[in-house]
Amino acid sequence: MKLVPGFIDAHVHIAGAGGEGGPASRTPEMQLSHMIEAGVTSVVGCLGTDGFTRSFESVLMKVKALRAEGVSAWMYAGAYQVPTPTLTGDVGRDITLIEEVIGVGEIALSDHRSSHPTLAELTKLTAHARVGGMLGGKAGIINIHMGDAKNPFKLLYEVADSSELSLKQFFPTHCNRNSYIFEDAKKYGKLSYIDLTASSYPYFPDIEIKPSAAVKALLEAGVPIGHITMTSDAFGSLPHFDEQGKLVKLEMGSLKSLHSEWTDMINNEGLTIPVALKTITENPAKILKLHTKGQIKSGFDADLLLLDNNLNLRSVMANGKWMMHESKLLVKGTYE
Numbered sequence: 001m002k003l004v005p006g007f008i009d010a011h012v013h014i015a016g017a018g019g020e021g022g023p024a025s026r027t028p029e030m031q032l033s034h035m036i037e038a039g040v041t042s043v044v045g046c047l048g049t050d051g052f053t054r055s056f057e058s059v060l061m062k063v064k065a066l067r068a069e070g071v072s073a074w075m076y077a078g079a080y081q082v083p084t085p086t087l088t089g090d091v092g093r094d095i096t097l098i099e100e101v102i103g104v105g106e107i108a109l110s111d112h113r114s115s116h117p118t119l120a121e122l123t124k125l126t127a128h129a130r131v132g133g134m135l136g137g138k139a140g141i142i143n144i145h146m147g148d149a150k151n152p153f154k155l156l157y158e159v160a161d162s163s164e165l166s167l168k169q170f171f172p173t174h175c176n177r178n179s180y181i182f183e184d185a186k187k188y189g190k191l192s193y194i195d196l197t198a199s200s201y202p203y204f205p206d207i208e209i210k211p212s213a214a215v216k217a218l219l220e221a222g223v224p225i226g227h228i229t230m231t232s233d234a235f236g237s238l239p240h241f242d243e244q245g246k247l248v249k250l251e252m253g254s255l256k257s258l259h260s261e262w263t264d265m266i267n268n269e270g271l272t273i274p275v276a277l278k279t280i281t282e283n284p285a286k287i288l289k290l291h292t293k294g295q296i297k298s299g300f301d302a303d304l305l306l307l308d309n310n311l312n313l314r315s316v317m318a319n320g321k322w323m324m325h326e327s328k329l330l331v332k333g334t335y336e
């Protein structure tokens, strides 16, 4: 069997999200078994589109619940909107004082669901996240939801050009959502981080770049492997709007997409197991400053996966405890 580090999924709507199709389209909370059966031992939760009826507090309590159930969890302060939901009144103070909060997100740009922050608003938010990160010993990074509009990276370049802030303060996600954003991502990725979304594939196959193929294409374009990550966006709704902005389709993401796109990187794209692994282990751990995660190393947490010869997941250990053993789930969430 093969022993690999537990996967890190750095963008999951752990307390539910969505709702773009009305009240009945709100997505449910993630349960512990969703993580374990997907080989995910560390998760970063976020709010999403609905920063109006869903709260910072509900994500924070879900992080605490997951920790109590045995896995590792953190969260981003905020939601799509700017000004963004905070607990203490400022995202910098949230990151400094609340142990579970490691950054801000997901802040929506270039999307009809964004609150369209100005350059000044995004610069200020980024600066507060950075200082909060310094004071709290965290990443202080901003997870950015990239929408479908053209030139989605424009505002990020403008923040970096007009301030002392670096592009490394941003962690843009959904960069494989369409071909023109992906082309921009090949250039941006040479300078800073690019996160790909796994779970939206194959719901929009004519629009999206398949995540496993996107990793290969980024590497071929000269993007350093250390800049590339993949997250599931699980429990987010996956709405599709027509040109008039009318909702025509709604799906929900799953954490298992991470494992299946990872194996496709190896089986279909010819990447080696260690290179493909970095996108869901070592890279997110380094970018998000999760210092004891993402590698099998002395002094690191015992988050371990055992895989058979075909890379099927067989056993999962989180923080030194078997959660799944020989395909049998040993630990379930409190109400599962």
Ligand SMILES: [Zn+2]
Pocket (backbone or CB within 6 Å): 106, 145, 146, 174
């Ligand atoms: Zn998003």
